[in-house]
Amino acid sequence: MLHVAQVARVSVATVSALINGTATVSPELSQRIEQAIRDIGYKRNAIARSLKMGTTRTIGLTVPHITNPFFTDVVSVIQQAFDRAGYAVMLCCTDEDLNTQDDQIRLLLDRMVDGLIVARVGDGAILKRIVDDANVPVVLLDRVCEGVDTDTVVLDNQRAVFDAITYLIDLGHRRIGYISGSFDISPMHDRMTGYREALQAAGLPVENELIRFGNFHEVDGYNATMQLLSLHDRPSAIFSANNPMVIGTMKAIRDIGLSCPEDISVACFDDFPWSDVFQPQLTTVAQPVQAIGEQAANLLLDRLAGNRDAPPRKLALKGRLMIRNSCRPLGPPLGAIAQSVSA
Amino acid sequence: MLHVAQVARVSVATVSALINGTATVSPELSQRIEQAIRDIGYKRNAIARSLKMGTTRTIGLTVPHITNPFFTDVVSVIQQAFDRAGYAVMLCCTDEDLNTQDDQIRLLLDRMVDGLIVARVGDGAILKRIVDDANVPVVLLDRVCEGVDTDTVVLDNQRAVFDAITYLIDLGHRRIGYISGSFDISPMHDRMTGYREALQAAGLPVENELIRFGNFHEVDGYNATMQLLSLHDRPSAIFSANNPMVIGTMKAIRDIGLSCPEDISVACFDDFPWSDVFQPQLTTVAQPVQAIGEQAANLLLDRLAGNRDAPPRKLALKGRLMIRNSCRPLGPPLGAIAQSVSA
DNA sequence: TGACACGATCGAAACGTTTAGATTAGCGTT
DNA sequence: AACGCTAATCTAAACGTTTCGATCGTGTCA
Incomplete structure (x- = not known):
């Protein structure tokens, strides 16, 4: 960005303003900047942006096994939903193992995911601590969890x-x-x-x-x-x-x-x-995999959109024989x- | 980290040195720092680290469809391999669509993934440009690509x-x-x-x-x-x-x-x-899904381990009727x- | 006793953004 | 002509790390 600014003979602030549309910049400068961006092949560094903004536009998703067709489908639906919303999805498989799951969640939180969808977690206490520590919205999937009061999508x-x-x-x-x-x-x-x-x-x-x-x-x-x-x-x-x-x-x-x-x-x-x-x-x-995935995604997207204080929502869907x-x-x-x- | 340093009455440099083991720090300070870390519940911010280090320990993986059992299995194997190596995996589904795939790869590169495994990409020229632009190792899976000279794992x-x-x-x-x-x-x-x-x-x-x-x-x-x-x-x-x-x-x-x-x-x-x-x-x-996934992961891990200059390796595996x-x-x-x- | 090496610690710059607040220029009003 | 208002632009601090080089004792050797 500094490089772009130099080539366009403007300050980095102006470049940033143009890219993000946060302030009006004159036609001449706009053009110079856009030209410079094209010439240099500049790409905004999302990491630096995340650091400054405190948000990564990435969510974490953990499932026990991706090869289980139920989870495969749910992952697919969730992935699509977040893709549409401009989020990336980090996928972790816990292999039905509690310690693994613990590690995975920590890994995801370290990377500053903006939200977390956790399918089938084992232990309420650990999850609760993690959820409380990291101040990140969490949606529980296919699992209710004693003592963890958060958005949940389950089947009856x-x-x-x-x-x-x-x-x-x-x-x-x-x-x-x-x-x-x-x-x-x-x-x-x-x-x-x-x-x-x-x-x-x-x-x-x-x-x-x-x-x-x-x-x-x-x-x-x-x-x-x-x-x-x-x-x-x-x-x-x-x-x-x-x-x-x-x-x-x-x-x-x-x-x-x-x-x-x-x-x-x-x-x-x-x-x-x-x-x-x-x-x-x-x-x-x-x-109803489609509904389960969509509901989970919607609950999390709603929190990410700023609706942090709403009371936890518990959705129970019906299976079909x-x-x-x-x-x-x-x-x-x-x-x-x-x-x-x-x- | 600043907070930890203040509580432990040391400099941030010392805290960093202790955490990463990059320099010897005396037993007293070590103890004070560790105590402070525990008291505060400090977690290193991986984003800041990534920005400084230029590496995210995250790789990108794109597949056409995760619900296709072949890709499900491959994703699973790859995920496990990178998990073991301490990498996170960002998963994208391209829905067999070229524009989508293009977007996904850009999304991943913006987020500064350290490497990329791309299954079944459509267009050689676009991929080539992307691969050249971003200076990131790429492994092609289930697909050879004219003009893109990079590590490849395919079936005969x-x-x-x-x-x-x-x-x-x-x-x-x-x-x-x-x-x-x-x-x-x-x-x-x-x-x-x-x-x-x-x-x-x-x-x-x-x-x-x-x-x-x-x-x-x-x-x-x-x-x-x-x-x-x-x-x-x-x-x-x-x-x-x-x-x-x-x-x-x-x-x-x-x-x-x-x-x-x-x-x-x-x-x-x-x-x-x-x-x-x-x-x-x-x-x-x-x-041989297991082998395909493992080989792809190994090729990329090898590049990530620093072996950048080796000539592209093309692996062809045999199917079994x-x-x-x-x-x-x-x-x-x-x-x-x-x-x-x-x- | 002075020179020196060494180990432990620290200060500060850097990574690439965003953004609050300062600055400047242009323009209409009185 | 002096003033204030607005729009456009810039300066510089911040985000949380890592790391280079500087500093400061302390013990060793000639």
Whole structure:
């Protein structure tokens, strides 16, 4: 900028005024400056600007795993929204790990992001401290957090799973296996509650041997399913609390020589683009990813626009049960059904 | 930092020296400073540091679409690699659009990223200018670019498609539909060449009516497939040049009342996690995503570590044909085969 | 005892912006 | 002709670091 000013024979202040439109500058000088900018190929240094202005026009986004299609979609929507608003997005993956997440958030705050969208954080206390320390607006995604009073976008997880399990019960299933993610984050807790309540509402027992825990990955779903399928009295249906784990479930079913839905029904949380193209077409709980991403972005953009003092806003969205053909009604001999379907 | 210095009754220079270990500071002062840092809750301002140092420890990464599972995986690998090295990653999605990509790269350069990984850029000239202007190391991914002489990681696209098409020919297919992405990026060009050469090597004609173009999205695959299937003499197999489009292909096949592989065989570029769990299990060309991501990250990290003057390195990796059951041999009546397979 | 090296600490300039406040010139009013 | 007003421009301080060179004891050696 100094260089531009010298070439245009003006002061840096005038150059700055022209670039930012913060003051009127005469036509002659404007032209000289613009010419100099073009000649030199000058680009404003955003770092210096950030230092002076105290704002980076960058936000931080942390998700557990970008390969989970739910988060992939949400990241995509959020990225687009901030792109439109002229913000850059720094993306971090926490790998479902608390320490990693902690590090990531610190990394982002060190870089002076203007705001933070955090999906699925583990520990309320740490987050709370971080949020309080750095005076930066935070939006929590897919997670409520005790003691952290900030904008939040979540799904009504409990209700969604309640509906899905009730659907299975209505089909005639009595022993329904449930594969949960680790319990220290609220969605997993709520989903499990939905499972229990659906069983109880139908007068069915909640049996611990039917409940397994995994760490969200495919391999965890695989192992959990293997355990469920080798039970003395194995379940007739399995519900997986997230998407990567259901891949493991399907692989385990295949490896053990069973098939879905003939031998065992499967449903899971989170829809994905392929679900209605391949067989079996998985019955899923679809989250409104577009809305979730947009709402989260809007909440943060609103804070960034200056609306700092509004009370925390908590948005709860509804999931939708996408009924396909991976769950079969219990009762009639299977052969007949399969025939008539494939005809 | 000034505040810390005042509280510890030392100069800012000493605080800086202690924090960075750039000079020895006596035990007493060290202790006073550390205490002050703790008391105040001081965090070094990375922006100010970046301004002074001329380095942000941040890299820019642009991909066409993060929802394409190939790019999702690559992004994930790259993110992890840079995370380990203490770099943050700014992610941009170009939406397969040239102007968008241009804007994104400018945005990233304005923010003084230390390096850039660009996947699938469209126009060589623009990129070249940008790369030359900003004196920043660039790694090209999934794309060679005429006139831009920089580190590159690509797949041997031509060979990979050649092998896939040859596989279909060996199965007895003679009329093989091909759905390409738009032609102005090198992978699409090379893949098409692989298609043509495989046909020619087998003495088969290259028929234009069997070749369709789309813009990488599901809907494009859908439309292209609809056209192919309504041909007077429709193809017995379809190869889709990318992954999202093949979803459209499968949906079109379903909507038109056909089934795969019974009525039509399907194969595509890019593997995805679900491909061997659901039916039909899609035959795909799998890219070594892990290796691609790691190599790209390593190339850039090496430049960032100071190795600026080494000549551009071009890495070409090999794809792998994952043969599953979405392509059937032509000839014998289908019933018998399906029976024996499902038994 | 003086010269000198060395280790610890500090002062101040620099990175490239923004911006408050000072300065200047031009112009109409009285 | 003196005055004040406005618009255009400039000067210089600030943002929070890093780092070069200066300063100041202190101990060592001749």
